[in-house]
Amino acid sequence: xxxxxxxxxxxxxxxxxxxxxxxxxxxxxxxxxxxxxxxxxxxxxxxxxxxxxxxxxxxxxxxxxxxxxxxxxxxxxxxxxxxxxxxxxxxxxxxxxxxxxxxxxxxxxxxxxxxxxxxxxxxxxxxxxxxxxxxxxxxxxxxxxxx
Amino acid sequence: xxxxxxxxxxxxxxxxxxxxxxxxxxxxxxxxxxxxxxxxxxxxxxxxxxxxxxxxxxxxxxxxxxxxxxxxxxxxxxxxxxxxxxxxxxxxxxxxxxxxxxxxxxxxxxxxxxxxxxxxxxxxxxxxxxxxxxxxxxxxxxxxxxx
Numbered sequence: 075x076x077x078x079x080x081x082x083x084x085x086x087x088x089x090x091x092x093x094x095x096x097x098x099x100x101x102x103x104x105x106x107x108x109x110x111x112x113x114x115x116x117x118x119x120x121x122x123x124x125x126x127x128x129x130x131x132x133x134x135x136x137x138x139x140x141x142x143x144x145x146x147x148x149x150x151x152x153x154x155x156x157x158x159x160x161x162x163x164x165x166x167x168x169x170x171x172x173x174x175x176x177x178x179x180x181x182x183x184x185x186x187x188x189x190x191x192x193x194x195x196x197x198x199x200x201x202x203x204x205x206x207x208x209x210x211x212x213x214x215x216x217x218x219x220x221x
Numbered sequence: 222x223x224x225x226x227x228x229x230x231x232x233x234x235x236x237x238x239x240x241x242x243x244x245x246x247x248x249x250x251x252x253x254x255x256x257x258x259x260x261x262x263x264x265x266x267x268x269x270x271x272x273x274x275x276x277x278x279x280x281x282x283x284x285x286x287x288x289x290x291x292x293x294x295x296x297x298x299x300x301x302x303x304x305x306x307x308x309x310x311x312x313x314x315x316x317x318x319x320x321x322x323x324x325x326x327x328x329x330x331x332x333x334x335x336x337x338x339x340x341x342x343x344x345x346x347x348x349x350x351x352x353x354x355x356x357x358x359x360x361x362x363x364x365x366x367x368x
Binding site: 133199216 | 276278280282283284285286287289313314316318320321322323324325327328329340342344346348358359361363364365366
């Protein structure tokens with residue numbers, strides 16, 4: 075009987091641990107993304123550069139094909155510095171689906187500039203590196219065409 | 222000495238196993254995606270429906286926000302049946318970044334219809350379920366605006 079109680083206890087604590095782990099990953103990743111976005115919206119791409127892995131890949135609507143690698147991403151971001159000036163932004167309905175060491179964050183994003191609002195879809199795939207840090211391995215930004 | 226040789230052997234076999242595992246995941250996922258795409262391009266969304274997880278999320282340019290859940294995806298795909306008629310398509314430069322039980326596939330996609338070519342970016346996030354099957358947990362299709 076004692077063994078059964080112990081087994082049930084272990085099962086529940088394992089489920090609870092797994093649940094907490096996923097909640098923790100979700101919170102960590104949304105916080106990392108928000109910190110990088112905050113910098114981006116004041117014209118500073120360093121948050122995203124520091125958060126991206128060496129083998130990151132990247133899509134956005136102004137590229138004709140996927141951009142591969144952190145060095146290429148740095149070069150691509152260079153002329154964007156100081157060009158971004160967002161008055162207000164909203165990260166809408168962020169959702170994280172996570173396994174132990176990989177996770178995908180998705181959200182809609184509205185950015186308000188002098189010329190009006192831009193509406194975006196965003197996908198960020200994160201991987202936990204050997205040192206425990208979460209890094210972006212893939213970014214996909216696109217326009218919501220439908221208003 | 223024997224111990225060192227054994228250790229080196231184990232280390233190399235582990236590296237080789239890890240490499241094979243990633244190559245295998247990559248091959249498996251590209252094959253799953255191609256099979257679903259093949260059906261899609263003849264107006265049959267069942268490949269993608271069967272390949273998507275219950276908690277799948279989905280972005281494309283004709284939606285004003287993320288679509289969540291397999292039931293909603295089925296309803297969304299319903300009127301698309303038979304409407305798609307692609308003469309030829311190219312999956313360009315597919316790349317998989319994988320951990321043990323989660324992987325992201327990215328590629329550019331050109332579809333040729335009577336009215337001309339459409340150029341797309343595509344991100345698919347796969348998760349390996351308890352039964353060993355790989356399922357899509359997130360899809361993001363967007364237009365390449367740049368020609």
